[in-house]
Amino acid sequence: MDSLLPSNLYELSREEKNHLLQKLETQYKSIQEEKLHLDITRGKPSPEQLDLSLPMLSILDEKHYQSENHTDCRNYGVLDGLPEMKKLFGEILDIPHENIFVGGNSSLNLMYDVLVQAMLYGLPGGTKPWKDEKISFLCPVPGYDRHFAILEHLGIEMIPIRLNEDGPNMESVLSLVERNPSIKGIFCVPKYSNPTGITYSDEVVKAFCTMKPAAPDFRVFWDNAYAIHDIESPGERLLNVFAEAQQHHCTDRFYIFTSTSKISFAGGGVACIATGEKNLKALKKHYSIQTIGYDKLNQLRHVLFFKDRKTIENHMKKHAEILKPKKDIVVNTLQKYFSNLGVVQWTNPRGGYFVCLETLPGCASKVVTLAHEAGVKLTPAGSTHPYNKDPKDTTIRIAFSYPSTKDIQKAMEVVSLCIALASLQTMLGQK
């Protein structure tokens, strides 16, 4: 396809638009006949990316199973992580290793654990368990569906907050957090935000450290999932929220999460929490009841393979080399078909795993359905918003990492056609 919609789209007569619609529908039907099976729903690394860490699989052997301080990593013990794994996460996040708790393979599970601890026992600074109060969380939107799913599951009310180019609308955040003690937290993906790809500005990061929350146990869930996940060079720089919080004596306001899921293996990585001393003490108390300890062998694999920040940065450059052509296909295809047309806007992030589309109001779910019926799976419309409710029905998340460049190209051709179709239908007042 060379073009889908003409540059004088808005000047076309109703008849001309109908004619164009018929033409696009014919194209759509012929694509349906190709019986495609393409999937751009989830931010999964591709096999080529996973291959980058293959040597890690056999890095342990009959001689290598002890940590630096001679802990036998095969046995029980060491609840909060190997010292060298803490150090490695400390280097990734630029946070003192003393403030790090190393967990299992899933940072999402750590977030869930902390929220469960808050529900059942309360958090340091609070007066009672969250289960005994009616509480709510702020949710910058568009945001990450799995954060919303946890909050919804726990019965925590979600209040959407507009996510701008530089982070959440802090005017709204501050006016709510500083006045309403029932607001107990906010979920943030501060770098290469899922799905819009933006990075919080220094001002926004600082505002989180200087705010005066009405709730004494207010917490920021700082999901730094893409801390070192640049695609373009140079990547974006996120102000170090922990260092900033230290200056304002509020490190316990933050739970900072990250993992190696998109550095090493998505199912077999290591995750951590960085936080202040009071939180850490409470975390360790709860975790000492919940488990005997996490898999230290996998921690050892990671430290032996990744060694230090420099080695990881070089490793991440190889990820970027694989990801950049895919992201470029997404952006260039949209550019080719929709430049200056105004029917869709898209992001061009410098890192992370997603391109985010903004369609005409009421169009996003149409596009997703059309694409689905043409064999291209997209993340369900609405999933970027709490309770799956995108009020204007405009947001679509494109996950470009997993498919091959060829499949991404094909998928984007289909998605573009679907956008053109849905936009035209909407302009013609069709449901």
Place this chain on the structure above:
Amino acid sequence: MDSLLPSNLYELSREEKNHLLQKLETQYKSIQEEKLHLDITRGKPSPEQLDLSLPMLSILDEKHYQSENHTDCRNYGVLDGLPEMKKLFGEILDIPHENIFVGGNSSLNLMYDVLVQAMLYGLPGGTKPWKDEKISFLCPVPGYDRHFAILEHLGIEMIPIRLNEDGPNMESVLSLVERNPSIKGIFCVPKYSNPTGITYSDEVVKAFCTMKPAAPDFRVFWDNAYAIHDIESPGERLLNVFAEAQQHHCTDRFYIFTSTSKISFAGGGVACIATGEKNLKALKKHYSIQTIGYDKLNQLRHVLFFKDRKTIENHMKKHAEILKPKKDIVVNTLQKYFSNLGVVQWTNPRGGYFVCLETLPGCASKVVTLAHEAGVKLTPAGSTHPYNKDPKDTTIRIAFSYPSTKDIQKAMEVVSLCIALASLQTMLGQK
């Protein structure tokens, strides 16, 4: 030392006892001067046992990271475990693989998760979350301290039930469970029980399947941690509670837990839950919110290394060869010093990780303190009972697996001396 207490102990005059006490105290002091550092507190595998699974560490490599059905185990996906890992656990437990949920490295964490799910959401069959009721659990004693710790942490009241040679006193269990709807569960270690080493009789297992609990959401937490952990040959046989429950249509009454922690690596194993369909469905719903999935690479390591029940059984024989001499030292030393004296009784289990001592009333904590002050760490007295309260202060758990045979021998000499001393002190009315 050849002997500690004479066979005519009970016929000695007070003066003779005092004289003997002085002699033992002199021996004790000379042991204190040795400044020992021995530890028989925890049921940890020894390095030699962990060595048995060393080849597993390098069993995955650049060519081996896919499951049988070509799932890339390095990536996200497959919440409830690889099919072949379910099959392997199915063979270990003799339970259909369809009824198995595979988790992370810790079965304790799975028990905690299920209890948290019960607290926050309730369980299938129940009418409300457990957090909204005043509830209690039955705890066979002596039992496992970490079970008690979870219940205490969650604020679930613990009711001790006498653990007999053939399992919990079922008369008490039935009369409580069938009459009192606030009793929501019971924790069992049905084979080679921690710490007494007993295995539940067929009658006891059957009684759990035929009981009519007053609470519709009553659950049995069946911690089958030592399912295939024989030391003596033949080992003991535990009736298959799942098969029995199938006959009585009550598989959802049971959460059956096991793990490879004491088969492969104590910190780096794989754990699972086996249960009925309704529970499984609820489990998967909750876990799908809590995590994206567990470490499938480690599951793959286990299935490639252990293959099937037969291979695991042979592997467990090698564990037994390492464990038996250690258990024999514990039992033989006690036999040598205390046979027919009546001041202490001990178990001689055919499997598992513990020997359990029963001292004179009021003596257990004395023995632990004396041993500690002579450089031998024992599990704290009372930890085998809910709230750390052993009402008669008689139970001591000996964990023989970790130290070398030489260290076990030395530790048991010290412990024996401490038993003799404490018994004599008690007989003389000393605190």
